[in-house]
Amino acid sequence: GEDVEQSLFLSVREGDSSVINCTYTDSSSTYLYWYKQEPGAGLQLLTYIFSNMDMKQDQRLTVLLNKKDKHLSLRIADTQTGDSAIYFCAESIYGGSQGNLIFGKGTKLSVKP
Amino acid sequence: DTGVSQDPRHKITKRGQNVTFRCDPISEHNRLYWYRQTLGQGPEFLTYFQNEAQLEKSRLLSDRFSAERPKGSFSTLEIQRTEQGDSAMYLCASSLASGANEQFFGPGTRLTVL
16 A cells, blocks of 8 residues: 655754655655644645656755655755754655645654754 | 635544534635644545545545535535544645645644543
8 A cells, every 4th residue: 555654753953954755655656745844733835746857956955756766855955943843755646636645654853053 | 815724723522522623725726635633643634625526535534524615615524423533633735636736734623532
């Protein structure tokens, strides 16, 4: 069945780069997404990547996709304390025709000053 | 437009009571999704609508759960005879049925069943 896995915790120092990793199992995934959730809040869509792309950059965020290994990563450059949150990787298993998302359990990013 | 809104933000109820939550999507979005999130987990899909039609329901959605989107705008999620296991954050998202189908989430309704 479909499964999305992420490491649960990541701790970095302010100003360093953060790399959050995700693996997924469904090879028919067409879009993969990264969401950010701050305490007590809903999910904020950060970025997404289409499966025929290897990389997407958006300001401080870089997404890398290795479709062969079903591995997705999110790099945050110059990490700030405001980046502290839980980051979820999600796949869209029907490629947008229905688009229900399958989420990982989330990676809690802690940024130390 | 301020995004997806949900009401109430918090609901405390006693086991066996019925509860109803409301979601107002982004106005031009024709798709609306309900998810449930428990502590330490990612959101899990419950059901989705395209306009007023409910097109898919997860096996997580027991017979005690019902969702409606009568005019293709706002949606309601009702839970009958609540159980302690229903305690969770209920999230609503909306999207346009095109392109990357980017889903935008509301702040959620946190349900506590005593």
